[in-house]
Amino acid sequence: MAGRDMIVAAREICKSYGTRAVLRGVSLSCLKGEIAGLIGPNGAGKTTLFRILLGLVSRDSGQLVVHSQSAKPLGGIIEKPALYNYLSAYDNLRVFSRIQGLDFGRKAYEGLMERVGLAPGRKDPVRNYSMGMKQRLGLAVALLNSPECVILDEPFSGLDPIGIRSLQDRIRTLAREQDMAILLSSHNLAELGGLCDTLSVINHGEIVRHGPASEVFGKAVGGYLLYGTGLQHSRLLKALGAEVGSTAAMLTLNGREISDVLRELSAEQGVNVTACIPQTNLYALFEKEIP
Ligand SMILES: Nc1ncnc2c1ncn2[C@@H]1O[C@H](COP(=O)(O)OP(=O)(O)OP(=O)(O)O)[C@@H](O)[C@H]1O
Structure with a gap:
């Protein structure tokens, strides 16, 4: 520094x-x-x-x-x-x-x-x-x-x-x-x-994580809440095991990148995502990171 x-x-x-x-x-x-x-x-x-x-x-x-x-x-x-x-x-x-x-x-x-x-x-x-x-x-x-x-x-x-x-x-x-x-x-x-x-x-009393905010924030994201229309017809959301309602879906990524998922969803006929809100898991964030 x-x-x-x-x-x-x-x-x-x-x-x-x-x-x-x-x-x-x-x-x-x-x-x-x-x-x-x-x-x-x-x-x-x-x-x-x-x-x-x-x-x-x-x-x-x-x-x-x-x-x-x-x-x-x-x-x-x-x-x-x-x-x-x-x-x-x-x-x-x-x-x-x-x-x-x-x-x-x-x-x-x-x-x-x-x-x-x-x-x-x-x-x-x-x-x-x-x-x-x-x-x-x-x-x-x-x-x-x-x-x-x-x-x-x-x-x-x-x-x-x-x-x-x-x-x-x-x-x-x-x-x-x-x-x-x-x-x-x-x-x-x-x-x-x-x-x-x-x-x-x-x-x-211990610093358990430190880094650029985007990285530390990323560690705390446990899933995404999607809002939109036609979500219940999405084959991708079904395949990813998302909990899907008529206007919203709760998605856990299981190793996929959110950017890829959103791109694939936008290509599905009749599916329109209007908002994507990260869901944070503070327990994961506050846990000590194993170096
Ligand atoms: N003057 C003091 N005498 C004894 N214990 C204290 C004193 N000041 C703080 N503590 C203890 O030190 C610990 C840390 O307190 P501190 O206020 O620094 O935490 P914090 O992260 O700011 O918490 P919060 O988010 O609740 O404000 C707590 O267990 C608190 O009870």
Whole structure:
């Protein structure tokens, strides 16, 4: 990995609480302009790792490496953003800056609000905000001080699908247009799959898989749900043992490529597939990969 482009790396991090080992030799890194996802079930160790990266919790052993020219290279939100609900978004940003002994001035705060998709003119208290707006304000707080890497713990929790899409777009812009390194966690593959460049899977305090998101996502696909017309007449679906209804079919590939199956289906008379939705198997994803 080129040191020049790497912003943050955790190497072989171990952490125990009492006799419980929570992180067992975890390594994770994020490059400039990269979106790196960390996925794992409840209690896997995601928040603990992010707290260690942000210097909020000490590690027992392992190394943290940060390459940055910035005075404050890392910014982040751990769990829900802790906001002052009785203040406006603008005043929240001012208070969070002053806590750090800084004041960036009106223009900077308004610019930051626009950058995360909040209307700078809105004066009412944050308690009136939707969950999605609060998450975006939390992101703005994390961006104070212009960090080169932003760490977001469960940023999509509590958001509806439109809120998820909107926050994903903001995160993509930060990485693609502003070259920021983004590390984010979730226990929901759908939230990370289309957004991240790389995915690391953590379970019981160990990274059990790591790689390009498309590969890791591919490991978790157990089958496909097809929608369409005439599916019940398909000889191919019957031969593949799919469960076929009048408008939908559940298909397990058994070694075939989905692209080949779709091509062959499109050649069948009277069969028209209108949607193909991968069905993920999280048990397979969270299982430790045998090298
Ligand atoms: N301060 C603490 N004291 C004792 N145990 C802790 C502490 N913080 C976390 N743990 C334990 O460490 C383990 C990992 O917790 P962590 O919050 O890092 O997991 P997570 O993957 O973020 O889970 P979730 O998705 O539920 O937020 C859990 O068993 C948790 O109970």
